Amino acid sequence: MAEIVEIADPTDPRLADYRDLRDVQLRKTLEAEHGLFLAEGEKVVRRAIEAGHTPRSFLMAPRWLEGLADVLEPTSAPCYVVAESLAEQVTGFHVHRGALASLERRPLPSVAEVIDGARSVLVLEDIVDHTNVGAIFRSGAALGFDAVLLAPRCADPLYRRSIKVAMGAVFSVPWTRVRDWDDALPGLSRAGFTTVALTLADDAVAIEDAVAGLDRVALVLGSEGHGLSSRWEQAADRRAIIAMRAGIDSLNVGAAAAVACYITARR
Structure with a gap:
């Protein structure tokens, strides 16, 4: 059973994992340095634990203890219990969902491991908004996609905001980052996927036609501002438009x- 620890001091060093959650740059540095990520809300915390992630600690208001008792039961990680006003002081926002967990990051798998047995894959190039990354994971999970691959500069799927928007889908859909940006799409083609880039290119065809009859498909999406790079746009097997x-x-x-x-999904 998790050790229940009541804390009344917002400067308590044991709360360091939860400090200043709205400061994106600070959180990137802290989470990378300590190999952690945060889950917010009862459902998301539960899904993270059920997916096998190891908790470092929990932070919650007293009213959430009963609802998460089964999650706290099998772990020895401390559970810091604080007043909701104190949680707001520490995190920098009103934790209306009541519960947070700090969890250990795992080493990323290889691309080969992630796409093994997959039929439908999402490939993201330089999508930098955490909300967009979370939304894409949620759509992919809901519509039966098997994996997600991210270019090196994509936003972190395990950033708190990404996880929250994805409703924990980042725990159920296998994902990793591609190391060789130049060869990412040709590598998928060699692995048996037809890469289909979403683009406004002159030779783009309707996406219904681009994916019709295909067995293994990798949908390729580009950044919020400029879309796909010219390299990835041209490297794709097909170009498609909605x-x-x-x-x-x-x-x-x-x-x-x-x-x-x-x-x-309905091809």
């Missing part, structure tokens, strides 16, 4: 991913 009303040339990448996943 048809839309005249005068509107694109969707938010999270929305585009949801539409593309839906169509691809």
Whole structure:
């Protein structure tokens, strides 16, 4: 059973993992240095533990102890119990979902491990907004995608905001980062996938046509601002577009991913 520790001092060093959660740059440094990530909310904390992630500690208001008793039972990690006002002082925002957990990061698997046996894969290039990354994971999980690959500069799927928006899908969908950016798409083609880039390129065809009849598909999505790099756009086996009303040339990448996943899942 987790050790229940009541804390009344917001400067207590034991709360270091939870400090200043709105400071993205600080959190990136701290979480990388200590090999940790945070889960927020009862459902997400539960899903992280059920996925086998090892907790470092928990932070919650007293009213959440009973609801998470089964999660706390098998672990020896400390559970810091604080007033909700103190939690807000420490984290920098109102923790309305009541519970947080600090968990150990795992080493990332290889691309080969992640795509082994997969039929539908999402490939993300330089998507830097944590909310978009979380939304894409959630859509991929809901619509039956088997894995996600990220270019080196993509936002961290295990950042708290990504996990929250994904509703824990980052724990159920295998993912990793590609080490060789230049060879990422040709490597997927050699592995038996047809890579389909979402783009406004002149030779792009309707996504329904681009994915029709394919066995293994890798949907490729680019950054929020400029879309795919010219290298990845040209390296893809096919280029596809989501048809839309005249005068509107694109969707938010999270929305585009949801539409593309839906169509691809029904190919």
